[in-house]
Amino acid sequence: MKRRDFLKLSAATAGATLIPVHMIQAQEEHLSPEDPQAKALKYVEDSEIEGQHCNNCIHAKGDLEAEWVGCNLFPNKQVKGSGWCSVWAARG
Template sequence: MKRRNFLKLSAATAGATFLPIHTLRAQEEKLSPDDPQAKALEYVEVSQTEGERCNNCIHAKGDLEAEWVGCNLFPGKQVKAEGWCKVWAARG
């Protein structure tokens, strides 16, 4: 193997090694109601509105049966499944 090819392969492998760790770390971060964006959207961890919860919102993603779910409005963070914010919209 030529040195140039070895260096290219090494750089690609090193970058790919850290990608899954970063992805898992981002998924584990839970949104705090004190977060500035959460406050702006009036996010709460327990919905006071009948039938409106984060896990049945169009913005929710991932395992909707889990205690914490992903949200398109808060990239890299998870919201409480029974939470709510003012941008809630019913899943179609």
């Protein structure tokens, strides 16, 4: 391999590691209420408790204004912003 080719490959590889996290999160699948962990935490997609929603929970991450948000409790899955689970805690 020539040094020039090596440098091109190195630059391309380094650039790929700089992909923004929000682009990766967009590929996460939506959490199903039928998921065993979701059932254990009593997750529902539409909260029945006033003022308690996934998008205002301390465990939520990402764009909290979006319809689906990331959640620290469900890695690699997104929960519905209007949802709720038994581990809900207010954002500080």
